[in-house]
Amino acid sequence: MHERFMRRALDLATLGRGLVSPNPMVGCVIVHESEGGTRIIGEGWHQRYGDWHAEVNAVRSVQPEDAYLLPESTVYVTLEPCSHWGKTPPCANLLIDKQVKQVVCCNDDPNPLVSGQGFDRLRAAGVTVETGVLNELGRQLNARFFTFFEQQRPYLILKWAETADGFISGPAGQSIAISGPLAQRLVHRWRSEEDGIMVGTTTARIDNPRLNVRHWPGRNPTRIVIDKLLQLPASLHLFDNTQPTLVYNFQKTEISDQITYQQLRSEKPFLSQLLADLHARRIQSVFVEGGSLLLTSLLDAGFWDELRVFRSPKLVGDGVKAPTVRGTIQSREQIGDDELTIYRNNIRQ
Ligand code: AOF
Ligand code: ZN
Secondary structure, eight states: HHHHHHHHHHHHTTTTTTTTSSSOOOOEEEEEETEEEEEEEEEOOOTTTTTTTTHHHHHHTTGGGGGGGOOOOOOOEEOOOOOOOOOOOHHHHHHHHTSSEEEEEEEESSSOOOOOHHHHHHHHOOOOEEEEEEEEHHHHHHHHHHHHHSSSSHHHHHEEEEEESSEOOOOGGGGOOSSSSHHHHHHHHHHSSSSEEEHHHHHHHHOOOOSSSOOOSSSOOOOEEOOOTSSSOSSSSSGGSSSSSEESSOOOEEEEETTTEEEOOTSSSSHHHHHHHHHTTTOOOOEOOOOOHHHHHHHTOOOOOOOEEOOSSOSSSSEEOOOOOSSSSEEEEETTTEEEEEEEETTTO
């Protein structure tokens, strides 16, 4: 019974996809059980960043003639009700005011503003609390949010396209078209889904990418580039001031229009500092588009959550070798002429 209603709450949560970030997607179902039968009397979800939380929308959806049933009802909510005064008052207080009987949750809230305090408050007020129902599904749904708080770094998606003989660029690093037009469209969609998009120095110089969203409707992510000695030419598309751009380097911290130069210390591990800085800037997810040095460094350090690899039927014969894939296969499908495989990092799961 619990799982059935939690599935419905998770479904409702997904309606907030793309609209609530950096908040989690949250859904809520209010169920009244009696000898006469079981009935959903309210439903809601977090619809937009800064707006009401799922519980508020669910309570408000209860018809006036059903309001008297709330004290005998169970609230299914995919995340621990919040205990803090944020953009809205605490949801735990609302549920206590409405005197609901029981609260069943999918996940505990990792946000230190809440983390356990929502449950404590409910229990102290005499509400029965149960958590962990369909826990894994909820963690997958909000993987970016959980990774951000638990690992203190953004969720990292690494992407590359390789030839059938295992290369990601031609001889001497020369840039070549590997995946087809359908794959390219999908990559633009993926770009629109993350807070940040990152490349290393060589890719920035040789490919001169724009790293914006052109072949799909959606918002542009913040561009992130590594340029330790600030040697990349100002003429690159990355520096055209059309989009917020972060440049990690050893030389200076400075803001110039849309470009933010952030100095890191040369004596400390570079990637750890970079990820900590992105965390401080509240960037919850980063899509990494190359090149091979950056991808391999992230993989070797364990700083990755998903790999998305296109394999094209083309052959190039010689060039820069693709990184070695790892993790477990989550899915495999054909995108035009290319085969797309998505791998997950199973170390922490
Ligand atoms: C809930 N129900 O539907 C959501 C919750 O900035 P605020 O005030 O909207 O608070 C955001 C935090 O509240 C977010 O980081 C997470 O901890 C929690 N989100 N909590 O009870 C909801 N979206
Ligand atoms: Zn809340």
